[in-house]
Amino acid sequence: MTHEHPEFGFTLAATDGDARTGVISTPRGDIRTPAFMPVGTAATVKAMMPESVAATGADILLGNTYHLMLRPGAARVERLGGLHRFMNWSGPILTDSGGFQVMSLSDLRKLTEEGVTFRSHIDGSRHMISPETSMEIQRQLGSDIVMCFDECPALPASEEDVAKSMRLSMRWAQRSRDAFGDRPGHALFGIMQGGVTKDLRAESAEALTAIGFDGYAIGGLAVGEGQEAMFGVLDYAPGFLPHDKPRYLMGVGKPHDIVGAVKRGVDMMDCVLPSRSGRTGQAWTRRGQVNLKNARHADDPRPLDEACTCPACTNYSRAYLHHLFRSGELLSSMLLTWHNLHYYQALMTEMREAIAQGRFAAYESAFQATFAMGDIDRL
Numbered sequence: 001m002t003h004e005h006p007e008f009g010f011t012l013a014a015t016d017g018d019a020r021t022g023v024i025s026t027p028r029g030d031i032r033t034p035a036f037m038p039v040g041t042a043a044t045v046k047a048m049m050p051e052s053v054a055a056t057g058a059d060i061l062l063g064n065t066y067h068l069m070l071r072p073g074a075a076r077v078e079r080l081g082g083l084h085r086f087m088n089w090s091g092p093i094l095t096d097s098g099g100f101q102v103m104s105l106s107d108l109r110k111l112t113e114e115g116v117t118f119r120s121h122i123d124g125s126r127h128m129i130s131p132e133t134s135m136e137i138q139r140q141l142g143s144d145i146v147m148c149f150d151e152c153p154a155l156p157a158s159e160e161d162v163a164k165s166m167r168l169s170m171r172w173a174q175r176s177r178d179a180f181g182d183r184p185g186h187a188l189f190g191i192m193q194g195g196v197t198k199d200l201r202a203e204s205a206e207a208l209t210a211i212g213f214d215g216y217a218i219g220g221l222a223v224g225e226g227q228e229a230m231f232g233v234l235d236y237a238p239g240f241l242p243h244d245k246p247r248y249l250m251g252v253g254k255p256h257d258i259v260g261a262v263k264r265g266v267d268m269m270d271c272v273l274p275s276r277s278g279r280t281g282q283a284w285t286r287r288g289q290v291n292l293k294n295a296r297h298a299d300d301p302r303p304l305d306e307a308c309t310c311p312a313c314t315n316y317s318r319a320y321l322h323h324l325f326r327s328g329e330l331l332s333s334m335l336l337t338w339h340n341l342h343y344y345q346a347l348m349t350e351m352r353e354a355i356a357q358g359r360f361a362a363y364e365s366a367f368q369a370t371f372a373m374g375d376i377d378r379l
Contacts, residue, residue, distance in 0.1 A: 057345035066101035082142030238265035278337030
């Protein structure tokens with residue numbers, strides 16, 4: 001059974017090897033793929049105005065069901081006109097289901113067939129999330145792309161535990177689908193689980209495809225297994241999913257993780273890394289990571305990256321950015337976060353163009369060579 005509406009769709013424009021480029025269409029605007037989604041955990045991308053995020057080239061943001069249900073509360077957001085109006089973002093929003101945060105942040109988690117009972121990491125209050133309540137919370141938020149509620153086990157875990165967790169998630173996927181109902185203009189994505197075991201990933205994909213979703217996520221990676229193991233799964237997992245639907249790799253990652261995921265057929269990604277790095281004096285550039293805390297930048301008049309057109313690079317020196325961070329100035333977080341998000345979106349644009357022009361292999365090779373150079377020798 002398929003649940004498709006003219007308001008939500010996915011068009012593949014070109015493929016190059018396993019890499020794909022296309023467009024996800026939604027009533028709130030198009031999402032160019034491969035797409036990187038900045039994370040707006042609590043209805044804000046930290047240290048950024050929404051219009052600044054849009055200026056970096058982002059087509060879609062990610063919001064967080066777990067955090068928003070605890071504070072300010074989904075019912076309050078609904079009363080105030082929904083998440084888009086609440087946070088002043090007119091483009092599409094994807095909300096994750098809360099499953100990962102329940103696993104990683106909450107205390108005294110109790111898992112049953114019904115759902116998960118947990119204590120808030122904020123005030124210790126007791127809450128329960130089930131597939132049905134997750135769908136209702138995401139409906140109240142008004143998100144354009146809704147994620148199924150799943151259980152995300154931390155790796156390493158035994159194959160038996162991963163299999164048990166995956167099968168529970170597949171039962172929850174069916175309940176999420178049933179509870180989501182028919183909502184024209186809104187999409188529901190299923191989440192593949194199965195750890196690093198190929199047979200379990202195949203079983204999960206088969207179960208999800210039988211239920212029928214608007215898009216499919218690859219979950220349960222970037223949770224401690226390392227890049228080599230993650231790429232090992234991505235060498236086959238995207239191919240288990242429908243070719244004509246978006247594929248979303250959750251919670252990834254560093255620039256070389258993203259390029260490697262796109263190479264293997266992933267269409268969408270999200271990660272807190274560019275904004276979190278920006279608040280800790282770390283910048284991501286074509287030549288890898290730059291630590292602005294380092295004293296070697298104190299007298300450096302050059303921009304962070306001479307090829308970058310973001311405000312931090314066009315208007316300020318490394319010496320100034322170093323000074324801001326060492327002085328604890330808020331502008332440091334703002335400029336470095338803007339730079340990082342701009343760099344990530346520029347990376348996505350370059351990959352979309354390379355795929356469309358059939359030169360992704362050459363692009364990837366050049367990217368890896370430049371990224372591996374590092375920043376230290378640029379003086």
